[in-house]
Amino acid sequence: MQVGGADQEQSILAKDLIQYKDNIKEAVKEGVFFLLICGAYQLFGKYYKDVEGNIIPGLEIFDYYTEAILDRKKRCIGNIVIEVSLNDIKTKIIGFENHGGQTFDIDTPFGDVLLGNGNKFGDNKEGFFLPNVIATYLHGPLLSKNPELSDYIIQYCLKRKYQEEIILEPLDDSFENLCRKQLIERFLKNN
Amino acid sequence: MxxxxxxxxxxxxxxxxxxxxxxxxxxxxxxxxxxxxxxxxxxxxxxxxxxxxxxxxxxxxxxxxxxxxxxxxxxxxxxxxxxxxxxxxxxxxxxxxxxxxxxxxxxxxxxxxxxxxxxxxxxxxxxxxxxxxxxxxxxxxxxxxxxxxxxxxxxxxxxxxxxxxxxxxxxxxxxxxxxxxxxxxxxxxxxxxxxxxxxxxxxxxxxxxxxxxxxxxxxxxxxxxxxxxxxxxxxxxxxxxxxxxxxxxxxxxxxxxxxxxxxxxxxxxxxxxxxxxxxxxxxxxxxxxxxxxxxxxxFVLNNGRLEELSIQNIPTIINLAKNPTGANVSLRILNEDDTEKELLFVLNDNMADGFDVSWIWDINFDTLNHVSRIVTSGTRAYDIAIRIKTAGFDVHKIEPYLDLNEAVKALYQTNIKKYVIANYTSLQPTRNEILKLS
Incomplete structure (x- = not known):
């Protein structure tokens, strides 16, 4: 799992990570699970073009690319709700997005936007998805807000390790469910 | 002119x-x-x-x-x-x-x-x-x-x-x-x-x-x-x-x-x-x-910023926390006090608070010293309850209430010392609700 960060830290990290490009590509191919959020989502693409037009090369693991919006003051910021399909079961994912980058050329998005922006301003798609890769602009934090997503990732990883179908023992998610119910009602009320 | x-x-x-x-x-x-x-x-x-x-x-x-x-x-x-x-x-x-x-x-x-x-x-x-x-x-x-x-x-x-x-x-x-x-x-x-x-x-x-x-x-x-x-x-x-x-x-x-x-x-x-x-x-x-x-x-500040009150003879300390460091220093004060206490954490996500509440994950709730119960409230009462639960605090001792009045009432059902942490727009409403009891 990898997330974004402040510019200085992000560029130190990117320089370091680029040495392991081939290993990462190999791991993705072998089905290792990747959860990529915000800056990491962008970094796994072809490139990031900043406001001045400079191209910052990505790891080129996937074919999408990101361009900064030219107006520095504009960012996609706010609560976001998307609908995703995990193992063919539809579920809503809640989070918060805060990004200036607009990501293009996604064939397999993570979900449909019910509230918020998604990959670009006013987009109806959010993130990038493969069974072993979830790349998204949603923090929130993502996992505690969305127990079904956490279960999906845990189940995927266990299945890959033990080569058999694993059924997870239920945990007490009562606070999480109350929280989801409250927020989904509140967020989607005016939609 | x-x-x-x-x-x-x-x-x-x-x-x-x-x-x-x-x-x-x-x-x-x-x-x-x-x-x-x-x-x-x-x-x-x-x-x-x-x-x-x-x-x-x-x-x-x-x-x-x-x-x-x-x-x-x-x-x-x-x-x-x-x-x-x-x-x-x-x-x-x-x-x-x-x-x-x-x-x-x-x-x-x-x-x-x-x-x-x-x-x-x-x-x-x-x-x-x-x-x-x-x-x-x-x-x-x-x-x-x-x-x-x-x-x-x-x-x-x-x-x-x-x-x-x-x-x-x-x-x-x-x-x-x-x-x-x-x-x-x-x-x-x-x-x-x-x-x-x-x-x-x-x-x-x-x-x-x-x-x-x-x-x-x-x-x-x-x-x-x-x-x-x-x-x-x-x-x-x-x-x-x-x-x-x-x-x-x-x-x-x-x-x-x-x-x-x-x-x-x-x-x-x-x-x-x-x-x-x-x-x-x-x-x-x-x-x-x-x-x-x-x-x-x-020098004192009587506006809910590290304010010490006595409510129904129960010592109560209220502090504002609008970011992780503010909350962490409040918890430091709580943890440096060895007596038994209960905590009320009120979290709103209004415009002046910032809509993004993910900062609560940068609060260190890991080792709370002699905290016997935590009540949460505010428009994000459940978010903060989940955060505290995830830090390992016994879920049965966490009580979330969306309604602030109910939360304060629940808090004062015991005579144990109170620590209250509230973020920006929740501070004065929380303080007023508490002062109503005195």
């Missing part, structure tokens, strides 16, 4: 507000600023202007400086109610100026929002700027803390007044290099205190040297990323210290500077930093040490 009429009009509005028993907040400034954004130039100010900026501790430090100067017999005009953006400061000036824009005072003391320093002091001549700290705060409004620091750094490049900097915050100490020709830079520091740690305990910023990108080394951390640090490569951080607090005794609420013991009404390490900043500032204006000592001993 135009400015004369703006001031006249604002005086009339202010009179109206006063008749209605209202203070008006930043209203006057907002109208005047919309009318003429260059109105700051019109004021005739012949006294020093002192400003305090930071992520945390602005109000306390600003009010303490104003209080100290007043106790020394000076006439002080200050925005003590925390209206700290350009319109708030403008409101304060409008209320106190003559129709020709003259301001009669010995000192103007302002707390200024960290994003607005370059705006406010474009046209007002600043004599002293105090900078306390920079932490992660409302990322959805302010952006990364780095961009905020860079804007202030840009402003300081041409500033040559007094600059009082916290040498224990790398984000602040770096600003001493903004203008190499400014010989009026004064660093302050606080000696290692009892609960300082070798490793960082709470989320912090500035892990790398801003000048050479080397990882910064710490001798110790006081709280968050505040502590004794230096860059092993370029020696950044190794400055001459103008004032240092020593012999920190939080139990007895005392510390020393220059061999003089100061008694305070506060018991947290971050308050000591604020007071050393106040002492540094007072020293630059030759305030008598005895007056300073007495003023610091009497």
């Amino acid at each position: 135009k400015n004369f009429f703006i001031i006249l009009a604002m005086k009339i509005v202010y009179l109206g507000l006063k008749i209605l028993g209202k203070n008006g907040g930043n209203l006057l400034g907002k109208i005047a600023y919309d009318w003429n954004p260059n109105i700051f130039r019109y004021f005739k100010i012949n006294c020093p202007i002192i400003a305090v900026t930071a992520t945390n501790g602005k109000t306390m430090t600003n009010n303490a400086i104003g209080y100290v100067f007043q106790e020394a017999g000076k006439k002080v005009i200050s925005n003590t109610e925390g209206n700290n953006m350009e319109t708030g400061i403008l409101s304060t000036l409008l209320k106190h100026c003559s129709l020709t824009g003259k301001i009669k005072a010995d000192y103007l003391v302002f707390e200024v929002d960290e994003g607005y320093v370059p705006v406010v002091f474009k046209d007002l001549k600043l004599d002293t700027l105090v900078i306390l700290d920079f932490f992660r705060d409302q990322l959805d409004r302010n952006g990364e803390v780095e961009s905020l620091i860079l804007r202030i750094n840009e402003f300081l490049k041409t500033y040559s007044g007094n600059l009082i900097l916290n040498n224990d915050d790398p984000n602040v100490a770096r600003l001493g290099h903004a203008n190499p020709n400014n010989s009026n830079v004064y660093y302050f520091s606080v000696e290692k205190y009892e609960h300082a740690t070798e490793k960082i305990k709470e989320a912090g910023e500035g892990k790398f040297c801003p000048f050479c990108n080397t990882r910064i080394e710490y001798e110790y951390y006081q709280y968050s990323h505040i502590g004794k640090f230096h860059c092993p490569n370029c020696n950044f951080g190794n400055n001459d210290i103008y004032k240092i607090a020593t012999n920190i005794d939080l139990k007895n609420r005392t510390f020393q500077v220059d061999g003089i013991t100061y008694q305070t009404k506060f018991n947290s390490i971050y308050n000591i930093y604020n007071f050393v900043a106040v002492i540094t500032c007072a020293s630059l204006y030759q305030i008598d040490t005895q007056i300073l000592q007495k003023a610091i001993a009497n």
Whole structure:
């Protein structure tokens, strides 16, 4: 799992990570699970073009690319709700997005936007998805807000390790469910 | 002529507000600023202007400086109610100026929002700027803390007044290099205190040297990323210290500077930093040490900022926390107290709080000392309950209530000591709800 960060830290990290490009590509191919959020989502693409037009090369693991919006003051910021399909079961994912980058050329998005922006301003798609890769602009934090997503990732990883179908023992998610119910009602009320 | 009429009009509005028993907040400034954004130039100010900026501790430090100067017999005009953006400061000036824009005072003391320093002091001549700290705060409004620091750094490049900097915050100490020709830079520091740690305990910023990108080394951390640090490569951080607090005794609420013991009404390490900043500032204006000592001993803030109350004979401590560091220092105070206690945490996500509540994940709830129950409330009562649960606190001892009234009632069902942490828009409603019970 990898997330974004402040510019200085992000560029130190990117320089370091680029040495392991081939290993990462190999791991993705072998089905290792990747959860990529915000800056990491962008970094796994072809490139990031900043406001001045400079191209910052990505790891080129996937074919999408990101361009900064030219107006520095504009960012996609706010609560976001998307609908995703995990193992063919539809579920809503809640989070918060805060990004200036607009990501293009996604064939397999993570979900449909019910509230918020998604990959670009006013987009109806959010993130990038493969069974072993979830790349998204949603923090929130993502996992505690969305127990079904956490279960999906845990189940995927266990299945890959033990080569058999694993059924997870239920945990007490009562606070999480109350929280989801409250927020989904509140967020989607005016939609 | 135009400015004369703006001031006249604002005086009339202010009179109206006063008749209605209202203070008006930043209203006057907002109208005047919309009318003429260059109105700051019109004021005739012949006294020093002192400003305090930071992520945390602005109000306390600003009010303490104003209080100290007043106790020394000076006439002080200050925005003590925390209206700290350009319109708030403008409101304060409008209320106190003559129709020709003259301001009669010995000192103007302002707390200024960290994003607005370059705006406010474009046209007002600043004599002293105090900078306390920079932490992660409302990322959805302010952006990364780095961009905020860079804007202030840009402003300081041409500033040559007094600059009082916290040498224990790398984000602040770096600003001493903004203008190499400014010989009026004064660093302050606080000696290692009892609960300082070798490793960082709470989320912090500035892990790398801003000048050479080397990882910064710490001798110790006081709280968050505040502590004794230096860059092993370029020696950044190794400055001459103008004032240092020593012999920190939080139990007895005392510390020393220059061999003089100061008694305070506060018991947290971050308050000591604020007071050393106040002492540094007072020293630059030759305030008598005895007056300073007495003023610091009497200084209080009764607005829910580390306020101590007795509600139905139950000791209750209320503190504001609008970002992780604010919450973490509140929890430090709680954890440094060995008696049994219960906690109320109120979290709202209104506009002024920032819509993004993910900052609660940077609060360190891992080792709560003798906390027997936690009640949560606010528009994000469940979010904070989940955060606390995830830290390993027994879920059966967490009670979330969306309704604040219910939460406060539930809290006072026992006689155990209370700690209350509330964020920006929830602080006063929470305080009022609690005061109703007394």
